[in-house]
Amino acid sequence: MQAFDYVAPKSLSEAVSLLEQKGERARILSGGTDLIVQVRENRRDLDLIVDGKKIAELMELSFDSQSGLTLGACVPCVRFYEDARISQLYPGLNDAALLIGGTQIQNRASFGGNLCNSSPAADSIPALIAHSAVCLIAGSGGTHTVAVEDFCTGPGRNVLGPKELLVSFHIPPPPKHFGAHYLRFIPRNEMDIAVVGCGASLEMESDLRTVKKARVSLGAVAPTPLLVAEAAAELEGRELDGGAIEKAAAAARAAARPITDMRGTEEYRVHLAGVLTRRALEKSLERAKEE
């Protein structure tokens, strides 16, 4: 590990100007649960670490019944799941927040950091996609938005320019009869990275049987987390029975294009994509009915 500078700016503009000076030699620090490990293990060489946790916009967690949720990029998981109202409104995100690492990691790790690290197996990304989250990105030219499913471009890569940073997520308020779920498969019960992860959300018609809108997303089955529109297409406007769920699971299997590595074979991951899609949808439906 080489020596680096550390700065904790108090404003977004200050952070942007630091990034402008250092470009790719600088990196935003959120919880640091990935970044610090990468620097220590010589997997990332940096001149400057810019701590985002003193910037108000990056630490905002608020809900408005009209505009929905604002989730600052550096808000740790613990703040999310300890907020009783918000965590109940966004159950898929809550599932992910509770799955990432152990308690100590959850005290530091953030959705924003998880997204910017852009691991194909990140737990929070399929959950964010299931909840239709949109990213607010700031740079020298101002701000713009990108849907979470369009954010990652490859393992460890994303749309952020060298002088840009993720400010916050914006998620619409949950509609009526809405349920969502994120789950992953790991061989152990904790301390593992998803072999496959799956997020799903369902907006049901008032009969609680017909699907109005659906979203299915998969992690660790492609270079980036996937939004599986084909799975949603099998569900929307139809009655959610075993046959429909099986069709959605088949669509998820068809969309999965994983690699074989130490966490699982290609064949097994495709199989799991189907299993988890079924389970995610069943749980989402259960939650939609509970509401």
Next chain:
Amino acid sequence: MNPTQTMDPAKTEVEQKYKVIGTRPIRHDGVDKVTGRAVYGADVQLPGMLHGKVLRSPHAHARVKSVNTEKAEALYGVKAVMTAADFPDAGSRTANLGELGEVPLKPMCDNVMASDKVVYHGHAVAAVAATSPHIAEEALKLIEVEYEVLPPVMDVLKAMEEDSPLLHDDLYTDELGEKSSKPSNVASHSRHVLGDINQGFAAADHILEREYRCATVHQGYIEPHAATAMWNPDGYLTMWVTTQGAFTVRTSVHQILEIPVSKLKVIPTEIGGGFGGKIPVYGEPVAAVLSRKARRPVKVVMDRTEVFQATGPTSGSYVKLKMGVTNEGRITAAETMLAYEAGGYPGSVVSLGGICMFAPYNVENLTIDMYDVVVNKPKTAAYRAPGAPNSEFAAECMIDEFCEILDMDPMEFRLKNGAKEGDIQCHGIPHPRIGCLETTEAARDCEHYQTPLEGPNRGRGVASGYWVNAGLTSSVTARLNGDGTVTLQEGSTDIGGTRTSIAMQLAEVLGIPVEDVVPSVADTDSVGYTEVTGGSRVTFATGWAAYNAGQSIRSQLIEQAAAIWKVDKDQVSLADGVIATTNGDSKSISIKELAADLSQKGIDIGSRETVTPQNHGGAYATHIVDVEVDPDTGKVTILRYTAVQDAGRAIHPSYVEGQMQGGVVQGIGWALNEEYYYNEDGHLMNSSFLDYRMPTSLDLPMIETIIVEVPNPGHPYGVRGVGEVPIVPPQAAVSNAIARAVGTRLGDLPMSPQRVVKALSAKS
């Protein structure tokens, strides 16, 4: 709730007989450990100390054409750089590794630092000492190594093929005692034969033939290797090492560096687990050479990746097994071929795998062929019952398959075929008094086994296990203090609470509380020669040395009291910490009073003892596991687990239970998820605890234990080694449970979720 039941028919007798043995005192080193004050390998700090880092091969198999260290040496803060050229030429000298026997020195030196060839990913090629670990790391990047990359050989059967690339041009097979004519990756082929295998199979009603494989797995000790060396300009070398054997480190460093043992002192630190993996030396000679060159103390601490890449995994293995049984469930014959991966240099534990494989059974017709094979993986080290899990997994799985075919209760099968005193083992030596049948009976009768398991996708598995244990040389030094306490220096590094279990044996002899014994682990200058903490031998052998020390102190006290009272020493006895006459004149003095008196007179009471006991006896275990299989994901959940084991005599039952539970946990990890995952280039891809999946506390129920006590006649208190055998049964027990749960038998370890799913889909 304490999940332990003690099955001891002679319990009341033992309670009357012993005051200290069988109790559960708090360990002497407990406070230091729970307050973080205990000094482990990486905690050592010395004035002016430098930090050493090791450059490792990015290739699995390559010739080292050149190593250029000039730029690293020029970096500010770098004080020394070394390569294998800094070691004396090993020539054809040999090294004695105690439990692991006599081995040639050259491979040992080359394993510490490659000279001409790297034979595994992560093999050390150079090292740097610098004023900070960060500078040392940066310096490593400046070392230029030119490699000629060779094709890696990653699988034992492929390595045995005629046209396989060779790891070592000068390795010839020891083929049943004869040297082969051309070089090979097969270092040796040996064989055990009993009876007549053809007659045995002719007498069988059912014959099965199967193949079984075990992945390479690591011991997974929590503390990485750490060594600190201070090589004084006067030629004396002092080392602080986390090791299972300070004397073994001394011998190894002495041999590699050709420094006299008299100039070499090894101070063992506390050790955070070893399981066999902290017997070989890795960073120790490196730290020493760096210290000599830099003229300052040097500490070399591995990170977890280095531990996985370059230190002792156990052998991956292939086992082919054919067995025959009668309709009545009697084993008539067993024929097996064991091929174990040794890693980059010869010396796997295949012979121990052969000896243990059928030891829980009386098998009269037997052929065991054993192959020791080099592959491009780290040189294997001992791992808890080294070699036994690989082979016994095969035998115990097949026996369960027979039980299913015969519709016979697995405990009944084991009792019918179980080994007992006098039965001939595969190497021709009869069993001494063993507790194989008693252990199985206790397992059969326990509440867990007697309670039916219900529910879909659930199954109960049973497996037994045997481990040979070891005796070997152990020493202690004991001294009576003026206050009546005894200072006890032990040569064995304490991994499993042995400070206390050894001290308890001395306390028992003198009839004093164990709190009045002050045990410590001594350095190599301060106690007699002691072999490694391994082979489940410390409570047995070092305990015996302490027993002898207690007897000696007892005799000396009796003699001193007799002299004071002017009576014959035969008329004086010592019991419960009090010395008294037995001739009716009612004189008595407590050890404390006598110690004070003798101390004032300047009379030293003490003892130094060295023992090499031979009759260590073997250890037996039978385990019961209930599992539930998720048929969608293939994930196996352990619902309940009971380990039953013969401890001979449980000196400190909590430590015996701890060993049993620890062994089971490692065995379950081996069974379900642990494996070295190499890519096609032979690169180890999962060298972290994240991706090398050992079970966590969240993956396991409380492991229930039942201690059986069939005293070992070869020990004054009946002790048998307990530490290793509990890792042997879990792999097969879990496989057998999966078979009973979902009807598919898995013979390849680990039985990871993806393997279970694959087996289930193959079945349907």
